Amino acid sequence: GINAEYMGLEEHIHLQKQYGIPILDGLISGGISSGNITELVGKASTYKTQICHYIAMGATLKDTTVLYFDTTNSFSTRRLIDSYTSLQPTTDNSQPTPSPALQQSLSAIRNCPVHSATELMKSLNQINIRISKAHTSIEASEDSVEELDFWGRLGVIVIDSLTSLITPILGNSTQGQVMLSSISRCLRNLAVDYNIAVVVTNYLVADRGSSNHRPAMGISWSYVPSWSILLSTPETSQTMEFVAEVIKSPMTSVRQSAVCILPK
Numbered sequence: 001g002i003n004a005e006y007m008g009l010e011e012h013i014h015l016q017k018q019y020g021i022p023i024l025d026g027l028i029s030g031g032i033s034s035g036n037i038t039e040l041v042g043k044a045s046t047y048k049t050q051i052c053h054y055i056a057m058g059a060t061l062k063d064t065t066v067l068y069f070d071t072t073n074s075f076s077t078r079r080l081i082d083s084y085t086s087l088q089p090t091t092d093n094s095q096p097t098p099s100p101a102l103q104q105s106l107s108a109i110r111n112c113p114v115h116s117a118t119e120l121m122k123s124l125n126q127i128n129i130r131i132s133k134a135h136t137s138i139e140a141s142e143d144s145v146e147e148l149d150f151w152g153r154l155g156v157i158v159i160d161s162l163t164s165l166i167t168p169i170l171g172n173s174t175q176g177q178v179m180l181s182s183i184s185r186c187l188r189n190l191a192v193d194y195n196i197a198v199v200v201t202n203y204l205v206a207d208r209g210s211s212n213h214r215p216a217m218g219i220s221w222s223y224v225p226s227w228s229i230l231l232s233t234p235e236t237s238q239t240m241e242f243v244a245e246v247i248k249s250p251m252t253s254v255r256q257s258a259v260c261i262l263p264k
Contacts, residue, residue, distance in 0.1 A: 041202040042231030048201040057083035060105040064155030117165040161201040
């Protein structure tokens, strides 16, 4: 029945590793969780990329590695260091060289610039191969111990942003829809099969014939994420302040929102 299904879902989520950021934990049942796809959607300058950096750095503090697909040249080591400082406030990062703990976290995040949907699809297919190799014996693999360790501990995949790769080929052609379906299927399989937290950013675009805005990747994509979080900035916002609204959730159909401030 419905109650049994809900209890099963609740238990499943409880057992997941969670890569939460404090400002969103209350809205999304404890944080960005493994085994799910989470979408951050918003206009420009709504802190999507900053949040992605924060999630990536937070994951490394849970002994997890991160694959960060950067499609807009927005990946920044400086942002990662700032995120680390806010997560570890007692750390002194004023020294010329990063501390060993910070260096370890930075090395656990691998930046992968991609510039086309085809290139992303090839990379996602390679992840399956890499993780499978990491789960075989070291003697049977040609990869280094460090490489096997990275793929064996992979827990988060960030794509910032998927929209910039998909939108140019969507249009009215079937090619774009086929590619989006293939990428969606691959992301879902990676999340479920390897218990990975997948985080994707999506833009808002103007809706034809109205003053409203809608997520750029369309209706077919809207069924893919387990969680969809709409980000916006108040008209009289302070620095690093934004509104987060859960517009899709596996837990409830009620839309919830909160004003958040990204830790400095």
